[in-house]
Amino acid sequence: MTPIQKFHRQLAAAKLLSPQQTVVVAVSTGVDSMVLLHLLQQLPMTERPQLVVAHVNHHLRDQSQAEADYLRRYCQQQHLKLVLADWVTAEHPQSGIEAAGRQFRYQFFANVMHDNQAAAVLTAHHANDQVETYIMKLARGGDIAQLTGIAASRPFATGQLVRPLLTWSKAQLRDYATEQHVVYFEDVTNQDVQLTRNRIRQRVVPELMTVNPQLLNHVADYQQQLATLLAAKAQMVTVLLSQVITSTGALLVSQWSTLPSQWQLAVFSTWLEKQTHQLFTESKLQPLVSWGQRQQPAASRLTLNATWELHRNAGIIEALPIKKRVKKLMPHEKIMVDLNQWQKITTTQTVGIFTQAPNVTSQPFWLTTTDWPLMWRPWQAGDRIALKGGGHQTVRRLLINQKVPVELRGQVLVLVNAQGNVLWVVGHKFSYRTAGTQTVFLALKHES
Numbered sequence: 001m002t003p004i005q006k007f008h009r010q011l012a013a014a015k016l017l018s019p020q021q022t023v024v025v026a027v028s029t030g031v032d033s034m035v036l037l038h039l040l041q042q043l044p045m046t047e048r049p050q051l052v053v054a055h056v057n058h059h060l061r062d063q064s065q066a067e068a069d070y071l072r073r074y075c076q077q078q079h080l081k082l083v084l085a086d087w088v089t090a091e092h093p094q095s096g097i098e099a100a101g102r103q104f105r106y107q108f109f110a111n112v113m114h115d116n117q118a119a120a121v122l123t124a125h126h127a128n129d130q131v132e133t134y135i136m137k138l139a140r141g142g143d144i145a146q147l148t149g150i151a152a153s154r155p156f157a158t159g160q161l162v163r164p165l166l167t168w169s170k171a172q173l174r175d176y177a178t179e180q181h182v183v184y185f186e187d188v189t190n191q192d193v194q195l196t197r198n199r200i201r202q203r204v205v206p207e208l209m210t211v212n213p214q215l216l217n218h219v220a221d222y223q224q225q226l227a228t229l230l231a232a233k234a235q236m237v238t239v240l241l242s243q244v245i246t247s248t249g250a251l252l253v254s255q256w257s258t259l260p261s262q263w264q265l266a267v268f269s270t271w272l273e274k275q276t277h278q279l280f281t282e283s284k285l286q287p288l289v290s291w292g293q294r295q296q297p298a299a300s301r302l303t304l305n306a307t308w309e310l311h312r313n314a315g316i317i318e319a320l321p322i323k324k325r326v327k328k329l330m331p332h333e334k335i336m337v338d339l340n341q342w343q344k345i346t347t348t349q350t351v352g353i354f355t356q357a358p359n360v361t362s363q364p365f366w367l368t369t370t371d372w373p374l375m376w377r378p379w380q381a382g383d384r385i386a387l388k389g390g391g392h393q394t395v396r397r398l399l400i401n402q403k404v405p406v407e408l409r410g411q412v413l414v415l416v417n418a419q420g421n422v423l424w425v426v427g428h429k430f431s432y433r434t435a436g437t438q439t440v441f442l443a444l445k446h447e448s
């Protein structure tokens with residue numbers, strides 16, 4: 001099979017062999033993408049899609065301008081439509097330049113695709129790119145699905161992102177360029193061994209090739225096997241998940257924990273992803289699974305991250321968004337009372353002081369003008385309330401008597417007047433008063 005025949009097959013597989021279709025060709029002027037463009041131009045006119053060449057001048061290297069100028073001339077001579085974009089220096093970030101450049105590039109490709117009603121964007125990623133990425137991911141660790149590598153085709157913007165050269169090695173692309181006299185630019189930064197990818201390209205891949213020259217094919221083969229396995233796993237998980245959830249999507253603990261142990265984590269992870277639309281790493285998931293499986297008599301909760309928490313109650317687990325948290329008051333912080341307004345003072349308590357009795361249970365209370373301004377604050381050592389008969393009780397003693405667990409005592413708030421006297425230990429006891437100039441109603445709502 002000649003290189004052109006091989007390429008023809010690949011485009012046929014991507015369903016792009018039609019002059020009725022337009023494709024955007026991402027050309028950097030390096031050997032890979034100049035070969036891609038050349039190959040596309042060799043297709044018979046009856047099958048060749050309409051080509052739109054897209055190039056980004058990143059303004060990162062001295063030769064950037066020469067590359068853009070060359071491509072402009074080439075496209076003119078070849079009667080090819082070219083769309084150029086400049087990523088101007090002022091838009092370059094201080095750090096993360098590669099990722100920012102990539103984002104600019106793909107956004108530009110998406111725009112060109114849209115403007116030309118193109119079916120696909122074609123890039124010139126090849127088999128060596130695959131292997132280098134594979135080795136980098138092996139070294140860095142992460143989700144095993146990442147090892148399946150770059151997809152030959154995937155949905156992108158309003159169409160597809162297609163990589164027709166994935167089965168070509170860099171050596172094959174260079175040979176083709178030499179034979180067909182394809183002019184291209186060599187990126188000088190490719191020599192920079194400070195960059196991980198370049199070290200892998202120059203040192204690791206050649207060394208592994210001496211172990212077996214079929215390295216590229218073997219990695220591609222592993223990637224194919226892995227993709228098949230993961231697809232089978234995903235199918236199985238979908239079936240199992242449907243058996244362990246309620247109609248509202250909550251996880252049924254009894255059903256789920258009787259699944260074979262090796263499926264519990266996978267089912268839990270997929271369930272959580274569907275509920276939260278977020279991905280959690282396996283190291284984070286394992287403790288969650290153990291929490292879910294543990295026998296727990298009462299309702300319990302577990303915080304997943306800043307936005308989600310798990311609630312387990314009556315044999316089901318639900319993932320729920322965390323309600324906006326109320327800032328916890330520091331020991332000497334106070335909140336001024338807003339008369340006739342509900343005020344959320346802790347994550348579970350909303351309080352109010354009203355001049356008219358509210359619709360919820362409330363305590364009538366006498367105030368005098370000198371009580372104002374009233375404040376909510378955490379209780380402090382020395383705080384005490386007035387008792388019937390003229391005596392006092394410290395808040396500390398009150399909480400002990402009411403058997404408030406030590407770890408919850410610090411969260412108790414009190415209502416104090418301008419003199420700092422405690423009028424109400426919220427949720428526990430009111431100070432005793434028989435007279436005043438104003439009657440108000442103290443009310444508390446509990447929310448979970």
Ligand SMILES: Nc1ncnc2c1ncn2[C@@H]1O[C@H](COP(=O)(O)OP(=O)(O)OP(=O)(O)O)[C@@H](O)[C@H]1O
Nearest residue numbers: 026027028032033054055056057102122123124125
């Ligand atoms: N400046 C550019 N203008 C147009 N297309 C480009 C440009 N740079 C790269 N491309 C396209 O992207 C392909 C991959 O390029 P390269 O390997 O440099 O990018 P990468 O950042 O490693 O990969 P990716 O773009 O997938 O993240 C090239 O073969 C080419 O098709």
